[in-house]
Amino acid sequence: MSAKLLMKQVTKTYGDGDTTVSVLNNLNLIVNEGEFVAVLGPSGTGKSTFLSAAGALLTPTSGEIFIDGESLTDKSKSELTELRLEKIGFMFQSAQLLPYLKVEEQLLFVAKQGKMSSKEAKERAADLMKRLDIWKRRNHYPEQLSGGEKQRVAIARAWMNKPAILFADEPTASLDFKRGREVVQMIADEVKNEGKAAVMVTHDERMLEWCDRVLHLEDGHLVEHELSKI
Amino acid sequence: MFLALREMRHSKARYLLIMVIMLLVSFLVLFVTGLARGLAYANISAIENMPANYYVVQKDADQTFRRSQLTDTELDSVRAVVGDNNASSLALQMSTVTTNDADTKADVTFFAVDMNGLLAPKVIEGDKITNDTQGSVIVDRDLEQSGIKIGSTIQDQATGKEFKVTGYVENSSYSHTPVVYINNKDWQEMRQGVNQGSEATSGAPFNVIALNANAGQVDKISASTKNVEVITQKEAISNIPGYSSEQGSLLMMIAFLFVIAGFVLAVFFYVITIQKTSQFGILKAMGTKMSYLAWSVVGQVMILAIASLSISLLLTFGMNQVLPDTMPFQLEPSTILLTSGLFVGMSLLGSLISVAKVAKVDALEAIGRAGA
Numbered sequence: 001m002s003a004k005l006l007m008k009q010v011t012k013t014y015g016d017g018d019t020t021v022s023v024l025n026n027l028n029l030i031v032n033e034g035e036f037v038a039v040l041g042p043s044g045t046g047k048s049t050f051l052s053a054a055g056a057l058l059t060p061t062s063g064e065i066f067i068d069g070e071s072l073t074d075k076s077k078s079e080l081t082e083l084r085l086e087k088i089g090f091m092f093q094s095a096q097l098l099p100y101l102k103v104e105e106q107l108l109f110v111a112k113q114g115k116m117s118s119k120e121a122k123e124r125a126a127d128l129m130k131r132l133d134i135w136k137r138r139n140h141y142p143e144q145l146s147g148g149e150k151q152r153v154a155i156a157r158a159w160m161n162k163p164a165i166l167f168a169d170e171p172t173a174s175l176d177f178k179r180g181r182e183v184v185q186m187i188a189d190e191v192k193n194e195g196k197a198a199v200m201v202t203h204d205e206r207m208l209e210w211c212d213r214v215l216h217l218e219d220g221h222l223v224e225h226e227l228s229k230i
Numbered sequence: 231m232f233l234a235l236r237e238m239r240h241s242k243a244r245y246l247l248i249m250v251i252m253l254l255v256s257f258l259v260l261f262v263t264g265l266a267r268g269l270a271y272a273n274i275s276a277i278e279n280m281p282a283n284y285y286v287v288q289k290d291a292d293q294t295f296r297r298s299q300l301t302d303t304e305l306d307s308v309r310a311v312v313g314d315n316n317a318s319s320l321a322l323q324m325s326t327v328t329t330n331d332a333d334t335k336a337d338v339t340f341f342a343v344d345m346n347g348l349l350a351p352k353v354i355e356g357d358k359i360t361n362d363t364q365g366s367v368i369v370d371r372d373l374e375q376s377g378i379k380i381g382s383t384i385q386d387q388a389t390g391k392e393f394k395v396t397g398y399v400e401n402s403s404y405s406h407t408p409v410v411y412i413n414n415k416d417w418q419e420m421r422q423g424v425n426q427g428s429e430a431t432s433g434a435p436f437n438v439i440a441l442n443a444n445a446g447q448v449d450k451i452s453a454s455t456k457n458v459e460v461i462t463q464k465e466a467i468s469n470i471p472g473y474s475s476e477q478g479s480l481l482m483m484i485a486f487l488f489v490i491a492g493f494v495l496a497v498f499f500y501v502i503t504i505q506k507t508s509q510f511g512i513l514k515a516m517g518t519k520m521s522y523l524a525w526s527v528v529g530q531v532m533i534l535a536i537a538s539l540s541i542s543l544l545l546t547f548g549m550n551q552v553l554p555d556t557m558p559f560q561l562e563p564s565t566i567l568l569t570s571g572l573f574v575g576m577s578l579l580g581s582l583i584s585v586a587k588v589a590k591v592d593a594l595e596a597i598g599r600a601g602a
Contacts, residue, residue, distance in 0.1 A: 048597050057515060057593050078519070084593075085517025092596055096512045098233070100240030109232060113518055141240070157516075169597050 002069065004165045004197035005031040005054060010063030011220075012049055023049045024060065025220030031165065036191045036198045038208050041217035047201045048169070050217060054199065055088055055167045056080045068164035085114055089158030091168040091187075095150035097142040103129070103153050104138040107160045114161040121160075128156040131193070132186060148179035152186060159190055166191070166198040172207050185210050234529040245530075248498050249538050255491040256535075256573050257542035259484060260561070263569050264546060266480035268558030273476065274467045276341065276370075276402040276409045280349060282318075282440035284448055285466045289457045293469045295322060299435050300458070307455040312443045318347035321417055321436035324407065327384040329377065335387075336376040338369070339404040342417030342436065349440055351411040356380040356397025361413050367393040370408035371400055375556075384410070389420050405470055438466075488576050496580030499531060503584040510588050511595035524585045528578065535577035539570055 012024040023046035031037050041047050052058035054065065056072050057080075065072045067087050075083065084090075097106055104125055111121035129135040132152045142150055151171055158166050168187060172180030184200070188210035191198045200211070208214050215222040238245045271278070286308055291298035300319070308317045321342040328335050343349040345361045351368050359366045369378060378384060378395060385392045393412065402409040412420075414434075421434040441460070443451070448460045461469075468474050503510075510523060546561065553559050 052594055052597050055515070055597070057597065081514070081517050081519060081593075083517075084515065088517070090515055090596070092512060092515075096508070096596065098509060098513075100237040101233075105236060110516065112232060113516075113522070 003030050003032055003066070004035075004068055005029065005199065006064075006066040007054060008064045008066075010053060010060045010065060012046075012053055012058070012060045022220055024053065024063075026063070027220060027222055029054075029215070029222055031197045031199055033197055034191065034195060035212045036188050036200070036210060038211040038214045039199060039201045039217055039222065040203065040205065040208075040214060042203060045217045046220060047203075047217055051167055051169055051199075051201050055090065056084050086161060087164045089161070089163035089166040091151070091154045091158050091166065091171045093170045094174040095142070095147075095154040097150055097153055097157070099142055102139050102141055103134060103145070106142075106153055106157050110157055110160040116161070124160065125156070128159060131190075132156050146179075147175050148182060151175060151179075151183045155183070155186055155190060159194060159196075162194070162196075164196060166196065168198065168200040168202075170202055170204075171200065172202065172204055177206065180204065180207055181209070231526070231529050234526045234533070238530065238533070244502075245534065248495070249534050251494055251498075252491065252534060252538040252577070253542050253545075255487060255494065256539050257545050259487045259491065259573060260542055260546045260566070260569055261549065262480065262484055262487065263565060264550070264559045264561040265557075266477060266484065267562070267565055268560040269480070270473070270477055271401070271560045272403050272558040273406050273473050274404065274470050276339075276404040277463065277467055277470065279401055280440060280463075282348060282442055283463055284441040284443050284460050285463070286317075286439040286441060286451065286455070286458050286460050287437075287466075289459050291459075293459065293461050293465055295320075295437050295466065295470070296324075298437050300437065300439060301435050304455055304458055305436075305439055308439050308441065308451055311450045311454065312441060312447050316348065316442040318344050318349045318440050319414070319436040320349055320438050320440050321414075321434070322404065323420075324405070326387045327378075327410070328387060329382050329384050331377060331379075331382050334376050334378075336373060336378065337407045338373070338410045339407045340386075340417070340420075341404070341409050341411050342414055343411060345413050348442060351397075351399045351402070353397040354400050356395075359396055359411075359413060361415065363396075363413060364416060365391075365393055366396045366412075367416075368397040368399055368411040369395050370402040370410070371398045372403065372408040373410075374398070386420065391416075391420055405472060488572060491573060492576035492580040494580075495531065495535075495577050496583050499527065499581055499584040500587065503527065503587045507587075507591055508595060510591040511593055514591065514593035515596035520589060523588050527584050527588060528581055531577050531581035532574070535574050539573055543570070 007027055007029040010024050010027045011022060013020045013022045015021055039047060039050060049058065053060045056067065067083065070083065072080065101109060107125040107128065108121050129138055132155055134149055134152050134156065137145060137149060171183055175183060184207045187198055187200065213224065215224055286304065287293055287295065288298040288300055305317065305319050323340040325338060325340055326335055327338050345359055353368055359368060380395055380397060382395045383392055384395060418434045452460055513523060550559050
């Protein structure tokens with residue numbers, strides 16, 4: 001199995017001089033193909049910083065990050081933008097769909113950015129929408145969708161360009177327990193369907209049923225807990 | 231353009247509103263420009279339509295036609311350089327004429343010219359006059375509104391001399407008054423009527439010499455002829471009494487309208503852009519290139535500017551149809567192009583602030599944010 005995400009001795013410090021704070025401290029992580037990893041931790045433990053660094057949005061102070069075998073070190077801003085487009089799928093809190101695009105257009109827009117042919121894009125969008133049960137909603141605006149539907153569109157959008165890895169930032173934060181579990185299950189299903197990997201950051205310990213591994217962010221490290229303990 | 235168009239489709243009211251504002255501003259720009267051009271044309275069309283590119287005036291006349299006085303000596307000297315056909319004397323006299331037929335008075339400017347020379351009036355209706363006819367004039371068509379028709383007799387109020395109108399010319403105004411063309415023979419008689427007792431030997435003095443010359447010939451004339459100054463047609467026009475101040479105030483209005491258009495658009499788009507900061511963060515996080523986002527913003531501005539400009543052009547033409555003839559209005563294609571170009575340019579300039587704002591949005595803002 002090849003590593004979709006590899007983080008080696010990643011450190012991120014904020015501030016300078018005497019008042020530096022290390023949010024990530026020599027963090028190591030390997031996420032392999034077909035794996036769905038959850039990263040847990042209470043607010044303020046650096047979950048956002050971890051996700052930003054892994055997602056090529058933030059350059060770490062030291063350490064190396066590889067996505068799908070490609071090193072992020074020494075890449076320019078526009079190269080990182082391109083890498084995010086091709087290799088990474090993002091899911092944000094409360095879906096963050098573009099309010100003026102219909103469901104199908106949300107997916108087609110991403111495909112267009114990724115230079116997918118329009119025929120292929122249409123087929124893939126239809127396929128994803130059917131699998132995620134939003135096919136009937138394809139001509140609706142986000143404002144007409146429920147919270148769960150929005151997150152399902154967000155899942156479809158994240159997988160649209162066939163990224164190597166999906167990063168989900170608290171995808172269940174704005175959903176009730178039942179809808180939240182459905183969304184997590186769907187992410188897990190898609191990881192298996194697409195043969196890719198996913199990392200989900202969350203503070204909700206009830207959402208871990210379908211995760212292959214659960215890691216806790218403590219003092220800037222990731223600590224593995226046995227699933228049975230939770 | 232994918233995003234730009236769909237966003238406009240989704241928020242129709244919002245973009246319609248800004249389009250209406252831009253429509254009104256661009257309409258005002260075009261309309262005031264048309265009026266300014268119309269006013270200018272009504273003021274100086276006689277000089278603008280003359281086939282002369284230079285004018286010879288007396289040196290201490292401050293480039294103003296009416297202050298200048300030249301004689302045949304200068305004319306001969308100028309003709310020696312450019313040839314007889316490319317130089318023609320022009321005498322002008324502002325006056326009031328009365329006509330018995332219509333019992334009206336009209337302010338006019340007499341232009342005394344060589345009827346065979348450079349400045350011979352182009353008659354569009356009626357008969358031409360020659361250098362030998364006596365008591366005949368050709369008048370600008372605007373005088374038709376004062377009841378002066380072909381065949382009417384007009385009387386110069388200052389000298390009491392009577393003239394018969396034999397033909398019309400078009401677009402011939404000087405200092406907002408219609409031009410009455412007379413030949414040099416009648417001019418001489420008219421002057422003698424005024425200057426009783428002065429010598430009536432060599433021809434009466436005239437004001438300026440109109441030239442059709444090139445730059446080299448102009449230099450030669452300046453060197454060979456004493457006490458004269460050669461000015462361009464542009465200089466001559468801007469020294470017609472009232473022209474510069476009139477155009478100056480209108481130009482200032484137009485300039486302000488452009489600035490206002492730019493500002494309104496800039497502020498509007500800036501506010502929209504600030505509202506969408508988090509969206510831009512998300513788009514950047516998903517890997518959308520900055521160049522794409524910039525074009526999206528600029529594209530929206532272009533669409534709005536061009537659409538509102540097209541509608542206001544139609545409105546302007548419509549307005550022109552219903553304007554009364556006494557209200558001078560003129561828009562040449564070149565003026566329309568220039569004005570439209572400037573308007574779109576100002577709009578683009580206004581959109582740049584928004585583009586700069588979008589450039590500053592950090593993709594990091596997408597992570598760890600709860601609300602949209």
